[in-house]
Amino acid sequence: MTSTPAAAQERHVLTVMVDNEAGILAKIAGLFTARGYNIDSLTVADITERHDISRITIVTHGPPAIIDQIRAQLERLVPVHKVVDLTELGPYVERELALIKVAGTGNLRVEALRVADIFRAKVVDTTTSSFVFELTGSPDKIDTFVTLMKELGLVEVGRTGVVGMVRGASAA
Amino acid sequence: MSTERSGAEILVETLVAKGVEFVFGYPGGAVLPIYDALFGEDRIRHILVRHEAGAAHAAEGYARATGKPGVVLVTSGPGATNAVTGIADAFMDSIPMVVITGQVPTALIGTDAFQEADTVGITRHCTKHNYLVKDVADLATIVDEAFHIATSGRPGPVVIDIPKDVQIAHARWTGRAPQRRTRYDPQVAAAPAVIADAVAMIAAAERPVFYTGGGVINAGPAASEHLRALQALTGAPVTSTLMGLGAFPADHPAWLGMLGMHGTYEANMAMNQADLIVAVGARFDDRVTGRLDAFSPLSRKIHVDIDRSSINKTVRVDLPVIGDCAVVLAQMIDAWRAAGHEQTDQTGWFARIDGWRARDSLGYPLRGQDIMPQKAIERLYQLTRHRDPVISTEVGQHQMWAAQHFHFTAPNKWLTSGGLGTMGYGLPAAIGAQAGLPDALVIDIAGDASIQMNIQELGTATQYRLPVKVFVLNNEWMGMVRQWQELTYESRYSNSYSDSLPDFVKLAEAYGWKGIRITTMDELDAGIQAMIDHPGPVFVDCLVVKEANCFPMIPSGAAHTDMILYGDDVAGTMDDAAKALV
Numbered sequence: 096m097t098s099t100p101a102a103a104q105e106r107h108v109l110t111v112m113v114d115n116e117a118g119i120l121a122k123i124a125g126l127f128t129a130r131g132y133n134i135d136s137l138t139v140a141d142i143t144e145r146h147d148i149s150r151i152t153i154v155t156h157g158p159p160a161i162i163d164q165i166r167a168q169l170e171r172l173v174p175v176h177k178v179v180d181l182t183e184l185g186p187y188v189e190r191e192l193a194l195i196k197v198a199g200t201g202n203l204r205v206e207a208l209r210v211a212d213i214f215r216a217k218v219v220d221t222t223t224s225s226f227v228f229e230l231t232g233s234p235d236k237i238d239t240f241v242t243l244m245k246e247l248g249l250v251e252v253g254r255t256g257v258v259g260m261v262r263g264a265s266a267a
Numbered sequence: 268m269s270t271e272r273s274g275a276e277i278l279v280e281t282l283v284a285k286g287v288e289f290v291f292g293y294p295g296g297a298v299l300p301i302y303d304a305l306f307g308e309d310r311i312r313h314i315l316v317r318h319e320a321g322a323a324h325a326a327e328g329y330a331r332a333t334g335k336p337g338v339v340l341v342t343s344g345p346g347a348t349n350a351v352t353g354i355a356d357a358f359m360d361s362i363p364m365v366v367i368t369g370q371v372p373t374a375l376i377g378t379d380a381f382q383e384a385d386t387v388g389i390t391r392h393c394t395k396h397n398y399l400v401k402d403v404a405d406l407a408t409i410v411d412e413a414f415h416i417a418t419s420g421r422p423g424p425v426v427i428d429i430p431k432d433v434q435i436a437h438a439r440w441t442g443r444a445p446q447r448r449t450r451y452d453p454q455v456a457a458a459p460a461v462i463a464d465a466v467a468m469i470a471a472a473e474r475p476v477f478y479t480g481g482g483v484i485n486a487g488p489a490a491s492e493h494l495r496a497l498q499a500l501t502g503a504p505v506t507s508t509l510m511g512l513g514a515f516p517a518d519h520p521a522w523l524g525m526l527g528m529h530g531t532y533e534a535n536m537a538m539n540q541a542d543l544i545v546a547v548g549a550r551f552d553d554r555v556t557g558r559l560d561a562f563s564p565l566s567r568k569i570h571v572d573i574d575r576s577s578i579n580k581t582v583r584v585d586l587p588v589i590g591d592c593a594v595v596l597a598q599m600i601d602a603w604r605a606a607g608h609e610q611t612d613q614t615g616w617f618a619r620i621d622g623w624r625a626r627d628s629l630g631y632p633l634r635g636q637d638i639m640p641q642k643a644i645e646r647l648y649q650l651t652r653h654r655d656p657v658i659s660t661e662v663g664q665h666q667m668w669a670a671q672h673f674h675f676t677a678p679n680k681w682l683t684s685g686g687l688g689t690m691g692y693g694l695p696a697a698i699g700a701q702a703g704l705p706d707a708l709v710i711d712i713a714g715d716a717s718i719q720m721n722i723q724e725l726g727t728a729t730q731y732r733l734p735v736k737v738f739v740l741n742n743e744w745m746g747m748v749r750q751w752q753e754l755t756y757e758s759r760y761s762n763s764y765s766d767s768l769p770d771f772v773k774l775a776e777a778y779g780w781k782g783i784r785i786t787t788m789d790e791l792d793a794g795i796q797a798m799i800d801h802p803g804p805v806f807v808d809c810l811v812v813k814e815a816n817c818f819p820m821i822p823s824g825a826a827h828t829d830m831i832l833y834g835d836d837v838a839g840t841m842d843d844a845a846k847a848l849v
Contacts (some may be wrong), residue, residue, distance in 0.1 A: 117387075173396040
C-alpha cells in the first residue's frame, strides 16, 4: 500500500495446527518470506500419539491488516487445520526456555548464581569456572536475565522460541 | 475384486476414474513406466506436446474452456522445471490442474542424480498443494485428493511427484481409490445475515457497480446466469476484470466494458464515482485498482470471494462475503426477493455513465489501407461472432486490444494469462481448448513476439489434426514494451524491436498449416474469411500499423481519473519512483 502512513506494529502469537507431513515447515516458512511477513520465532513439534499433527507457534509482528492476512494465508494451506491468534483471542500464557552459559570466577561467579536464584533459573551444568543455566519464562524475563549476565561473563545463549496457550479450561 | 497393480497402472486407473479424457504431456526417463501403462490405453487420450511449457498451458486452456481440470504428465528434472511457468500461471489465475511429474528413484533422491530436480521444493509456492509419493500404497488416495483440491474452493494447480520406483512397485487395487477423511472443505455458502446485509446495501445504493472477475467463470456457468439475474433485479451497471470477461454479456446496455489499466473510461470513472462496489470473484489486482489511495474513494465495498485471503489484502472492504460465487449470487437473488427490495432509480447514474461513454475511449483513427490493429480485431469479431468462438491470447498489446474490441457474451470463451502475464500461453491454450471442444472455432490472437515463445506447438496441432487458428497482429515490435519505453524512457527502444522475424507463412506451411498473409485493409475481410473457411489449422500473419499503441491507459501507479485517452501525448519520462512500479 503506497503512501498510506505506516500503521502501528503489533506483536502477535499464533498457534497453527498442521498435518505432520514432509515439507510443511518449509511451506509455512516460505509463505512468510515470499510475502514479506516477519517471523520473530517459530517452534514446531508433533503433539499427538500418532505423530500425525504438529503444533507450530509463530511469533510475528506487523500492522493489524498484515496480521489478518498472515492468518488468512496460513488457513489457505491445505495441511493447515486451524490457526489461532492468541493475542487476539484474549488471555494466554507464553513461555520460552533458554540455556545460558556464563563463565567467571570469584565475585562474578557468586553474583551470577545469586541472580539466577532470583530468576529461578536452574543450574544444569557446572565447572569450577562456569555455569549453564536453564531458564523458563516469558521472552521478556529471558531478555532481562541475558542482559544481566552480560556483565557477569555471558558466553552463549540458546533459546527455544515461544510456545503459547490460551488460559482457562478449554482448548482454543 | 482386489488385485495387485503397479503404481503406473494404478495412476492410469485413478485418472480414468476421475473422468480424465486428455493428458497433455511429454515422455522422459522418469515417467517411462507411466507411458508404458498409457500404451494402447484408449480411455485416455495423450496429447504429445513439443515442450513441457506447452503441456501446462494446453492443460490450462482445456480447463478454462471446458470447466474440467487439466492434466499434465512430464518427466523429472527439466520436464518438471519446463512446466513450472504454466503451473505458476495456473496458480495466479486459479485454474484447476493436476500435474504429474516423474522423479528419480527414491534411493537416488538427494544425490544430484541424472535429471533430478527438487520438484516439490521448486513448486511449493506456485501450487495450491503438492505431493511427493513415497509409498505406492498411498498413490491412489493422493491422486484422488489432488483432484479434489485442484477443483474445489479457489481452484489451482496441484503437483504429484512420483519417483520411478514407486511407479513400478505394486500395491493392492480394488477398483477405486481408498477414501480418507476430507481435510479440505472450503466454505461455499455465506451466512444468511451477511447475505441480507449485502442485498440491503445494494438496495440502498444510488450509484452501485458490479465489479466481477475470474472467480465468476471458475464457479461454473451457473454463476454467470446468477450474475445476469441479480443485475436484472438490481439494475446496477457491470464491469469486469480481464479474467472475468464473458460472465456478463458485452451487448447488454448495463455493460461498462473492462476496467483497469486498459479498461474503458466509463468503467473506471464509474468505479471512481460509485457509492457501492460489489466485487464478485475479483481480487483488486494492481492492474485494476491503479493508485490504491485514489481507488474508488466514495464507495462502500462488498467483496464476494471463496478465498478469505483475497479479502482486505490490498483494499479494505466493508462487507466480506466468503463463499462460492455461484452459491452466493443465488443466495443474494433469493434474499433480494425475500426482502422485497425494489430497484433504486439509477437514471441519473446511467446518465453520467452515458456521458463518460460518449468520450468513446476505445476510439482510434483509421490509416487508409494500413490496418489498425484495433480494426483487425473488430473485423475478426464481426466475421466470427456467429460461430461463438473461443479466443485465447498471448500477452501484450494484442491481448489488451482483444479484450477491448472482441466482445464476449458467454463464459469460458476467453482464455488469457492475466495474473502471471505469460507470453507463449495462447497457442498451447488454444490447442488444449480445441482438444476439449473439437467442434468449436478456436482462435489464438497473438503478437509477433509472443507467438514465438511456444511456436513449436504448431506441430502438436498438426499431429492431432486440431483446426486451431492463429491470428498474429504483426507490428514487428514487442509492442507493449515499446509503449512503456515511449511513456517512461523517452523512446529509447532498448531491445524491443522484433528483429529477424521468420516468414510466418512459410513457417506455418512447413508445419503443415495453411498460411495467410494480410497486408492491406482490402485484404482483411477476405483473409479472415479464408481462415474461418479452411477446415484445418491456419496461421494468419496480419501486418498492422507498426507504431499503434494501446489506449486508453492508466499509467502505472496513477488514479482512475488520470487516464490517457487516445491522442494524448504519451512521450516522456518519469521519476524513479514511477519507474519502479510494474
